[in-house]
Amino acid sequence: MSFDxxxxxxxxxxxxxxxxFGEEIRAIEAQGADWVHVDVMDGxxxxxxxxxxxxxxxxxxxxTTFMDVHLMIAPVxxxxxxxxxxxxxxxxxxxxxxxxxxxxxxxxxxxGKMAGIxxxxxxxxxxxxxxxxLVDMVLVMSVNPGFGGQKFIPTSVEKVRQVREMIxxxxxxxxxxxxxxxxxxxxxxxxxxDCFVAGSAVFKGGSVDNPAPYGENIRAIRAAxxxxxxxxx
Ligand code: DX5
Ligand code: ZN
Numbered sequence: 001m002s003f004d005x006x007x008x009x010x011x012x013x014x015x016x017x018x019x020x021f022g023e024e025i026r027a028i029e030a031q032g033a034d035w036v037h038v039d040v041m042d043g044x045x046x047x048x049x050x051x052x053x054x055x056x057x058x059x060x061x062x063x064t065t066f067m068d069v070h071l072m073i074a075p076v077x078x079x080x081x082x083x084x085x086x087x088x089x090x091x092x093x094x095x096x097x098x099x100x101x102x103x104x105x106x107x108x109x110x111x112g113k114m115a116g117i118x119x120x121x122x123x124x125x126x127x128x129x130x131x132x133x134l135v136d137m138v139l140v141m142s143v144n145p146g147f148g149g150q151k152f153i154p155t156s157v158e159k160v161r162q163v164r165e166m167i168x169x170x171x172x173x174x175x176x177x178x179x180x181x182x183x184x185x186x187x188x189x190x191x192x193x194d195c196f197v198a199g200s201a202v203f204k205g206g207s208v209d210n211p212a213p214y215g216e217n218i219r220a221i222r223a224a225x226x227x228x229x230x231x232x233x
Contacts, residue, residue: 003171007225008195010035015199023208025062031215035066037197042073046146053082060087084111092116105134125162143178148199152179164192182220186228
């Protein structure tokens with residue numbers, strides 16, 4: 001994938017019907033999702049459990065866009081290859097997952113996949129200054145990771161602005177994850193973010209039998225983001 005500065009909406013399948021992932025993935029893509037965001041949780045780094053590599057591998061054939069795998073696991077290094085082999089396009093690890101985030105990013109790059117580094121709400125932007133040449137994306141968490149449907153933490157906007165300033169001319173995307181909806185997305189775009197994960201704000205009101213609300217929800221987030229982009233341009 002070449003560098004793409006456009007607004008990207010990445011629905012999190014954490015908010016999908018867990019008995020029906022294939023159809024849910026097809027539905028969100030048909031309704032306009034740019035990426036599919038897969039939240040991997042280990043019950044240790046975060047207080048919730050989700051998908052091992054075999055589950056992610058099972059999702060892969062249903063994804064025709066881009067599979068964005070967010071690893072909320074510690075340790076993370078022993079599992080990178082397995083998630084790469086499962087078919088991730090982007091692998092994002094947390095800065096807080098261990099003492100060697102630089103080594104973690106080298107390991108992701110060695111698989112040939114795109115690499116992301118994620119920051120919890122309590123972690124300052126400055127910690128990634130020595131990692132920027134190794135990443136394709138910085139993920140600013142705007143909730144404490146572990147669950148969908150939490151309230152957006154407003155100080156995330158200032159953190160996005162700081163990350164954007166640190167990035168300078170580098171070709172690095174900024175993703176925001178947690179509580180993103182048509183109301184919160186505008187200030188994030190103005191601060192320099194371009195990729196938005198949304199779980200509850202995309203899946204609310206819809207289902208595989210009634211997928212139109214997914215499309216309406218995605219279009220509402222995109223319209224608010226693009227409106228804010230025009231304002232900064
Ligand atoms: C939180 C996950 C998110 C979550 C977002 O730990 O990383 O991707 O599913 O859900 P919403 O959009 O509902 O806050
Ligand atoms: Zn996520």
